[in-house]
Amino acid sequence: MRVYLPSTLPLLAGVHAAKEIGPAPLTAHAVTPALREWYAGGDLEELEYAALSAAARGSLRLLAADPAAPRRRVVLAAEMPDDQVGWARGDAGVGSDDRALVALSAAVPWKRIASGHVDDADAAADIAAAADAVPAADAGDDDARFTVGGAEGHELLWYATQELPHLLA
Numbered sequence: 001m002r003v004y005l006p007s008t009l010p011l012l013a014g015v016h017a018a019k020e021i022g023p024a025p026l027t028a029h030a031v032t033p034a035l036r037e038w039y040a041g042g043d044l045e046e047l048e049y050a051a052l053s054a055a056a057r058g059s060l061r062l063l064a065a066d067p068a069a070p071r072r073r074v075v076l077a078a079e080m081p082d083d084q085v086g087w088a089r090g091d092a093g094v095g096s097d098d099r100a101l102v103a104l105s106a107a108v109p110w111k112r113i114a115s116g117h118v119d120d121a122d123a124a125a126d127i128a129a130a131a132d133a134v135p136a137a138d139a140g141d142d143d144a145r146f147t148v149g150g151a152e153g154h155e156l157l158w159y160a161t162q163e164l165p166h167l168l169a
Helices: 009-018 033-038 044-065 095-100 121-138 142-151 161-168
Strands: 002-007 026-029 074-079 085-087 101-104 113-118 157-160
Touching: 002 009, 002 044, 009 074, 009 113, 009 161, 026 044, 033 044, 033 095, 044 074, 044 095, 044 121, 044 142, 095 101, 113 161, 121 142, 157 161
Parallel strands: none
Antiparallel strands: 002 026, 002 074, 026 101, 074 113, 085 101, 113 157
């Protein structure tokens, strides 16, 4: 199953050095039954984009928690065995994103990472504003939600796994 893991550039450096994302349990996003039900008209590509977008919002939360991290969202896409992915639907503190929330019962080896999705450096100002606004947005502030939504106007760039180390240089 394809899963999307929120990250940051410093976390990506740690993953690259360790050659895995872990330890388990890990929170990720995927096309879940709840996401399919909510987005009934969407095809698989649209559903995967919704799961990727949920992981990108998770990356914003990681950036909010790490003011020293470069202001670029990072999402790692990985292929995991179905038996290592459990549905984590419920109150996970991520609002509507919980429709795509899954829990991984095992670490993700580097070889299972299919690609990385990262903001262009030109998006840094909008991503910084969105990361700063996340706590207020989560508390229900409409202006902060608008600012966080502005980050979604930036498409994440696709990187093959062999290109990811170049982002760290």
